[in-house]
Amino acid sequence: MKIALIGYGKMGKTIEAIATSRGHEIVHRIDINSSHLLEKESLSQADVAIEFTTPETAYHNILKCFDAGVPVVCGTTGWLEKLPEVKATCLEKHQAFLYASNFSIGVNIFFALNQKLAELMAGQPSYSVRMEEIHHTQKKDAPSGTAITLAEQIIDKIPGKTGWVNDPTQDASQLYIHSKRIDPAAGTHIIDYHSTIDDITITHTAHSREGFAAGAVTAAEWIKGKKGIFNMGDVLNL
Numbered sequence: 001m002k003i004a005l006i007g008y009g010k011m012g013k014t015i016e017a018i019a020t021s022r023g024h025e026i027v028h029r030i031d032i033n034s035s036h037l038l039e040k041e042s043l044s045q046a047d048v049a050i051e052f053t054t055p056e057t058a059y060h061n062i063l064k065c066f067d068a069g070v071p072v073v074c075g076t077t078g079w080l081e082k083l084p085e086v087k088a089t090c091l092e093k094h095q096a097f098l099y100a101s102n103f104s105i106g107v108n109i110f111f112a113l114n115q116k117l118a119e120l121m122a123g124q125p126s127y128s129v130r131m132e133e134i135h136h137t138q139k140k141d142a143p144s145g146t147a148i149t150l151a152e153q154i155i156d157k158i159p160g161k162t163g164w165v166n167d168p169t170q171d172a173s174q175l176y177i178h179s180k181r182i183d184p185a186a187g188t189h190i191i192d193y194h195s196t197i198d199d200i201t202i203t204h205t206a207h208s209r210e211g212f213a214a215g216a217v218t219a220a221e222w223i224k225g226k227k228g229i230f231n232m233g234d235v236l237n238l
Helices: 010-021 032-038 058-068 080-092 105-121 145-157 210-223 232-236
Strands: 002-006 025-030 048-051 072-074 096-099 128-135 163-165 174-181 188-194 199-205 228-230
Touching: 002 010, 002 058, 010 025, 010 210, 025 032, 048 058, 048 210, 058 072, 058 080, 072 210, 080 096, 080 228, 096 210, 096 232, 105 145, 105 188, 105 199, 105 210, 105 232, 128 145, 145 163, 145 174, 145 188, 210 232
Parallel strands: 002 025, 002 048, 048 072, 072 096, 096 228, 128 174, 163 174
Antiparallel strands: 128 188, 188 199
16 A cells, blocks of 8 residues: 655654554655655555644645545644535535544544543443643643544533633533643553542553654555545444
């Protein structure tokens, strides 16, 4: 499979190492200094594009891939106000798009576990729920995209929760996400249901970027030849 890497930072280099170890070819490595390779003629050489860039550039990168007829696997967070537009364009142009706030297989199992736990706790008003996420100091967004996904799952299931905040609040309708930035943390997400009697806590801790990168390559392998809008739940059949 021929892959265009859009974004060639630490994550892009880790994805490259895993992809080439699986026998795939990296036909483009695109960063701020090689943005000309995002033109249709260049991109069309790839079977799949894997996009890990910045919130400011992701939207336009994805649309350029659609124009070139190249399926896109996107892991950039912080731009999701434009996600409905991307999905509409994908369907209109009969392209393929897979977005995940986290490609780690373990995290996606954690998502399923979080959703099930929230369903079980929905009828237990004596428990309050809180979240904490810890990442390295170079992470650009807070809370993390993974934390937002977890929060949205909880808000969807727990009565009275209508949104999330990133600062302490006395508003019980808001789920507080406590963000910490500590080097060299790869990523930890903690969900705690607290009562005066006991606590129920689930935690996912990443040890390196390799889990995220391996999942992105797995997603790229899976989406090749498909049309439509997908997520990691589709890839992992969760």
